[in-house]
Amino acid sequence: MAGAKTGRRGANLTENGGSGFDAGSRWTFRGHRNIHVTGSWAANETITHSAIFAPLEQVASDLHGTHPIAFYAASIAALIFPIVLILLEYFKPVGKRRLKNGQKPKLPPGPWGVPLFGNLLKLKGARSDPDQKWLRGLVRHGEMATAHVGSKTIVFLNSKRVVSEIIAKRGGATNTQSPMPMASGVVSHGHRRSLLMTQEKWAEPLPVMHTLLSGTALKQYGEWHHYRYANSVVHRIALGERLAKSTKDLEDLQNLVTIFVTIFVTTTGSSPWRAHWEKLDRWNYDVYPSWWAPVLEQIRRGTAPPSFARDTLLHGDTKYTGSDDDAMYVAMQLIEAGSDTTREALHIMADVDGVCSVGADARLPTLADMDALRYVCATAKELLRWRPIFVITPDHVASQDIEFEGYHFPAGTGFVINAVVVGDECDSPETFDPDRWMDGHETDIAHGLWQFGGGRRICVGYRLAQRSMFISIARLVQCLTSSLRYNSRILNLEATEEPFLVKVYVRG
């Protein structure tokens, strides 16, 4: 049998170029092969269709006659079983697929998951658990822990050291995102930057966003920071107007963000519930224009105040060539990303009263004081370490195979920073202590702190966020005092309408 391949139990598979049954009732695989068995149990006999199926047919017919219920149950099981096998194979996470050499990739150990979904539900629950038990528990697997989440394989980076190695030093190979055709394509029309797989399509918006968020532009718009927080700051900068939105408008935008964060962390790349995503898309598409259309109209009429939208995105002299829809997504995404995150940080900030003392100088601090008020800068860093906004950061996906410390991460593996655990890598992590950041890098909020992600995909708004936090903390701790009696771990940061259990007094 020239060219035959030997399989298990000595079964020889021979090429015959036929398909299905061949004329001599010899059973053939779809792959055009006959089976000749040369093992002990069928010495040199060719397995024929009747040899295999006749006994089974007999059993089925007996069962049908004597135990009809058992027959139907067995038939249903026989139908479902292959479907489950196909689903398991189709959604097999990248880290469980075999490599070209036939071996499985060597990945760090991690928690067990359930078939098909892996650790999806555990991960979903992790963000809302105030104690983040599941995320904290991952350290028992080591500095890196592998979890399969639907068809994704995610490696949790549990120490600053491996975060720096994988996200920063190997950033060139770990800056793409998981494909999310529903969240990115259907719902965001491919415009939502942080949901895109590669940065190619956003090669233009990225520098444009950086124009807004660079040092020069921040100086120009700096004075607005003095009296506004979060949403109103970024709204004013991006769209030019003071925030004059109804509670319903704000709720809609915030819900959109919350739902996107959930999709972002838990989506497995594709979904049979396309209609659901399309509904979400229509909602997204209704919410955005209610913010954007009036601004566009003013800009067209020439009555718009200075703004990022007027002076950069839609200005004739700038190189930005995206469509009006592209511009809308860029501006609205800045507002989403910039307001909600900063708002959460400022909620947490109320917890620092008594830690940051008020100086004798009654002058209100300004952004120019950042260098002199390093303790306030350190407080902002400590806030983000102590109560991280991103308990895990969005995944950075390997665009090529990566060998690291004996492990082989195949292209497609996602890496996330386990910020809860990384933030706890210090003495007395539960103690709020800005002193730990007094290391000469206080004014660089991204130095040593991974709350803004890292590598090439680092948050484009981190300097703006830093300034917002600085000015807010500096003024609040100097002007106000407060008393609080609540468990800071269960403060609901997602809600805008819940009472904030802090009593605030004007100081002196």
Ligand code: HEM
């Ligand atoms: C305390 C406040 C903030 C925190 C903790 C934060 C955190 C983050 C994180 C973790 C990422 C993902 C980075 C990665 O994948 O490595 C991100 C991305 C992003 N952030 Fe922020 N952010 C904040 C404020 C802002 C502000 C004020 C803006 C804009 C005005 C902004 C705009 C963006 C944008 C556009 C992205 C997507 C970047 C990309 O995909 O390349 N963020 N942010």
